[in-house]
Amino acid sequence: MLRRPAASPSRRFAPQDEGGWASRSTRHGGRGLAIYAVLYLAFLYVPVLLLPLFSFNDSAFIAFPLSGFTTKWYAAMAADEDMRAALGNTLKVGAAASLISTILGLLTAKVLARGIPGGAFFAGFASLPLFIPDIVLGIALLMLVTSLDIPLSLQSVIVGHVAICLPFAVAVLLSRFEGFDVALEEASRDLGETGWMTFWRVTFPLVLPGIVASLLLTFIVSFDDFLIAFFLCGTDTTLPVYIWGELRFPYKLPNVLALGSTILIASSALIALAEWVRRQGVSGQPRDPGIGI
Amino acid sequence: MNEDFLRIENLSKRFGATLAVDGVTLDIGRGEFFSLLGPSGCGKTTLLRMIGGFTLPDTGTIALDGQDVTTLPPNKRATNMVFQSYAIFPHLNVRDNIAYGLRSERLSAAERERRVAQALAMIKLESYGERRAHQLSGGERQRVALARALVKRPKVLLLDEPLGALDKRLREAMQIELRQIQREVGISFIFVTHDQEEALSMSDRIAVMENGRVLQVADPKTLYEQPNSRGVADFVGTVNFFPGKIIAVTGDSVAVETALGRMTLRRRTNLAAGARVTIVIRPENLILSHEAAAVSGRIAAVSYLGDRRQFQVSINGATVIVAAPNSAAFGIGEPVHLGWVPDAVMLFPE
16 A cells, blocks of 8 residues: 555655645735735824924924924923813723723723613614714704703713714624623522622633723724814813814824824834733633533 | 431522423532532523522522522622633633632632632642643642632532533543542532533432423432333433333232333332333343344444453344443344343333
8 A cells, every 4th residue: 555656656646746735825915915915004094193293393384394303393382381281181081981982982892792672673773873973963962952051061962972982882882792602600699609609700801802992992983072072161171173274274284293203103002012911811711611501 | 417407498490491491390409529420401501590590480499508699799608619611710810710710708818829829729629729720730720629619618509510621631530539528628519511421420419300300310320220200211221222111010029011021020019011101221231142032133333441341232223231341242133132231221202
């Protein structure tokens, strides 16, 4: 059997032939793919990178050629009291909206993942605000708030932001709760813990990466929002509303660029942190629980 | 055996249109290895979950060591469970998994350490304390789940098909180990399985369940040799069924007409002549030979099973399964004669 002559040449040929064809095609595909990838990334990031570039440019006009390096726009930005107040407002609103929507989202996702009658209908309905244009939601909320005689303030912005953040929070947390083995919670109860302690010792640590992801995502949704804040903020402007107001004054544009660059760096750092937390979480995830239930 | 240790009375549970558990009454003794055996969907897992407190019964009571625990939540009962999926906490290492249930016992740190070390030694995983669930094999997870439950020193340990996910070799090794551990700790084990061989080899007593009801509770030998119904005989071990009809009943003997000819069995029955019955004979109680006997047939198929051979014999169009030692060398198509061990023939009303 081993010495059968026909077996060895065919064995020697086949993989070589296939290998040659495969590697050639990979080289071709590889070059095309690399070009595509570079263009893709350039399209995404070159406009964004213009922001830090011009923020260090020693000229009030946004135009090439660059005229020299300066950090004065950053100094001017740091000295701008109104801008600092707007940033403070945005951080407050973002923190409150992300915390509230994540807590509400956590409770909702926990119930939906358990599977209740009408759960699928509710889940669909709860995510519908994702598809309502913010301008519609903004006007609707403004009508509601004014008809109830609630003064426009950061509080009303927070309420509006919770409304737009909640579908994101539910979506992120629901994906974390699906595939969560209910037997883990049962095991905790069985080992003597109450429902509350089971939540703290088992459920919470296991969905923590989802909670962190939800906090970050909803914070960014809130931070990013212009329309709803514009309708609901009254005199307490958030950062996007403030920037929009500043754009009327051309000489203030470089300050906005400096601000934009700072936000870019801060949010990149935040996303890197979120990714790191998520990876920490992954190593503690159930891989193969033996029998799937 | 303490008769009142775990007493289950008239327990029922309905899920929608299905009666998952239908009026089950059982007494399980202290230190007993008790199996719930039945096909999937027979209600054995629901019964186990009611004993553990995960499912509330619709009717009936569960009393453990004199205390009514029917409606107590799982964290308030002296029972612990080894889950089918093992449910090892993925965010904790082996040591913290085992120590998980000790927090609520309010032990000193030293005592907790001692109990965990003891549990790790019991499952022979002393050096695995720092490992996470995903670094463990199926068998190791199963042991950790066992240690995590036993470290609580429950009065009853509940095991929900714990060996189902393991391969055959590991399964057999774990059967022996589980039984050894059970003897050492002296805790009652209630073991749910659909594998009749597993139940027979491990248990002190077995309850055979079907459609939410308990068909028979007995020790393995009785269950195998004297099943109380056709259903139990069919589920526990391999059997041959022959329809028959009682011809005469005289004192302690019954004459039955079957496809194997007329059989006279020495036993009492309350059936009268003319009643239709089913004769049940296990493959190892049928005997093949070349010598002339009442029944003759032909070998239709032979399977070599290593420790024995199994023959399929055609008799008047019906196929009968016969187990024989390897020395029985009959070829396919060979004419044979069939005999049986009279005392091993079972008779059930149709």
